[in-house]
Amino acid sequence: SSTATQDSADEVAEPPPLATGKETSVVDVNPPRGTRDFPPEDMRLRNWLFQNFREVSRLLSFEEVDFPVLESEALFIRKAGEEITQQLYNFEDKGGRRVVLRPEITPSLARLVIKQGKSVSLPLKWFTIGQCWRYERMTRGRRREHYQWNMDIIGVSKVRAEAELIHAIVLLFERLGVTSLDVGIRVSSRKVLQAVLQMYSIPEHLFMEVCVIVDKLGKLSREEVEKELMQAGVLLEAVKGIVEVLSLKSLSKLEEVLGSDSEAVADLKRLFSLAEHYGYSEWITFDASVVRGLAYYTGIVFEAFDRAGKLRAICGGGRYDRLLSTFGSDDIPACGFGFGDAVIVEFLKEKGLVPDIARQVEDIVFPLDVELEGPASKVVSSLRRKGRSVDLIEDKRLKWVFKHAERINASRLVLVGNSEWQRGMVRVKNLSTREEYEIKIDELC
Numbered sequence: 043s044s045t046a047t048q049d050s051a052d053e054v055a056e057p058p059p060l061a062t063g064k065e066t067s068v069v070d071v072n073p074p075r076g077t078r079d080f081p082p083e084d085m086r087l088r089n090w091l092f093q094n095f096r097e098v099s100r101l102l103s104f105e106e107v108d109f110p111v112l113e114s115e116a117l118f119i120r121k122a123g124e125e126i127t128q129q130l131y132n133f134e135d136k137g138g139r140r141v142v143l144r145p146e147i148t149p150s151l152a153r154l155v156i157k158q159g160k161s162v163s164l165p166l167k168w169f170t171i172g173q174c175w176r177y178e179r180m181t182r183g184r185r186r187e188h189y190q191w192n193m194d195i196i197g198v199s200k201v202r203a204e205a206e207l208i209h210a211i212v213l214l215f216e217r218l219g220v221t222s223l224d225v226g227i228r229v230s231s232r233k234v235l236q237a238v239l240q241m242y243s244i245p246e247h248l249f250m251e252v253c254v255i256v257d258k259l260g261k262l263s264r265e266e267v268e269k270e271l272m273q274a275g276v277l278l279e280a281v282k283g284i285v286e287v288l289s290l291k292s293l294s295k296l297e298e299v300l301g302s303d304s305e306a307v308a309d310l311k312r313l314f315s316l317a318e319h320y321g322y323s324e325w326i327t328f329d330a331s332v333v334r335g336l337a338y339y340t341g342i343v344f345e346a347f348d349r350a351g352k353l354r355a356i357c358g359g360g361r362y363d364r365l366l367s368t369f370g371s372d373d374i375p376a377c378g379f380g381f382g383d384a385v386i387v388e389f390l391k392e393k394g395l396v397p398d399i400a401r402q403v404e405d406i407v408f409p410l411d412v413e414l415e416g417p418a419s420k421v422v423s424s425l426r427r428k429g430r431s432v433d434l435i436e437d438k439r440l441k442w443v444f445k446h447a448e449r450i451n452a453s454r455l456v457l458v459g460n461s462e463w464q465r466g467m468v469r470v471k472n473l474s475t476r477e478e479y480e481i482k483i484d485e486l487c
């Protein structure tokens with residue numbers, strides 16, 4: 043059985059309320075556990091955030107793509123013990139296919155790149171905003187879905203690609219009013235860990251599993267991480283060596299350990315040099331402990347964090363040069379990041395940076411008598427054809443209409459009254475200047 047059904051037995055289901063005979067509700071009006079509704083005010087904030095994602099994608103000349111939320115389970119089966127693959131929202135569909143609600147975007151993007159094959163010329167710069175799912179036991183009460191903005195560059199092996207992606211992240215934060223005093227971007231490279239494993243002759247096939255375990259530093263205690271590394275087959279001496287190198291916070295110290303011919307050092311030096319030219323150096327900092335928790339990263343990895351240390355990573359990404367070849371394609375270099383919609387909003391709330399996005403309506407049209415509902419429709423239709431947003435109100439008292447107009451920040455109140463209509467006119471009240479005037483219907487725009 044899929045984890046989705048198995049868990050229902052594990053969850054402590056609340057006992058149904060005692061029947062009082064007065065029950066009216068026949069359905070639970072809450073959304074499924076771990077999921078969210080977006081009523082208008084929340085939807086306006088989400089749209090504001092997504093509009094900023096889209097604008098930054100445009101600034102970097104990325105093309106929008108999209109994929110099904112439902113994917114083949116096979117796309118996400120990996121053997122490195124990642125949390126994301128242990129929490130797959132997976133099930134069997136009515137055709138007996140093993141499918142999932144996708145936990146991330148990158149494998150779908152890789153699938154489409156391969157499917158497009160020679161019909162696309164590299165490099166590709168693609169972005170999408172899509173909902174991702176995990177089946178997390180609700181013991182921790184965490185969400186089971188979030189929306190992720192993904193930006194990926196396919197076909198660029200140079201560190202320039204990572205520098206571009208980090209520029210996108212910096213531009214996004216700046217658009218949201220976030221500064222480098224609030225948020226930093228930790229940068230490292232999986233090649234650091236690769237070099238250390240080579241120093242201790244640890245077999246290559248353990249690389250992904252070791253990365254996934256090391257990513258737990260900061261979430262698990264150092265002892266627990268060391269224990270998991272040894273259980274994975276890493277000898278104690280190597281475990282100590284790994285933990286020591288990952289505590290490095292300076293590139294020069296890293297060069298002392300890995301040597302002047304280290305690829306990891308060269309890549310990171312290049313990235314920090316490009317950052318100078320972009321003018322975003324104050325946002326990024328080398329931190330060898332950054333490995334990120336996805337198995338397929340192979341090079342530079344990065345994550346944005348709140349400097350107050352209250353929240354989980356705001357976004358993260360890295361280079362994944364081997365992923366496409368594991369799906370059967372030629373080796374195609376790639377890198378990208380995912381930026382969730384939930385942690386950033388928590389952060390903006392913490393910082394008092396959530397904008398007050400009021401509802402936007404231009405005109406309210408109100409027939410003063412019931413027999414004017416037909417004429418009011420003519421006014422509404424004419425205004426909408428001229429591109430005006432119109433809220434047609436009926437069966438309300440005028441006092442309520444004025445209050446409603448204030449509430450929704452309408453620009454104008456158009457009253458359709460008998461005497462005016464007989465003269466081909468309507469009465470308009472400009473709600474910002476308070477000016478009132480009559481105007482011919484076909485002059486109303």
Ligand SMILES: OCc1cccc(Br)n1
Binds near residue numbers: 146174185187382
């Ligand atoms: O970032 C991990 C993740 C994946 C899917 C859904 C949610 Br909520 N979180």
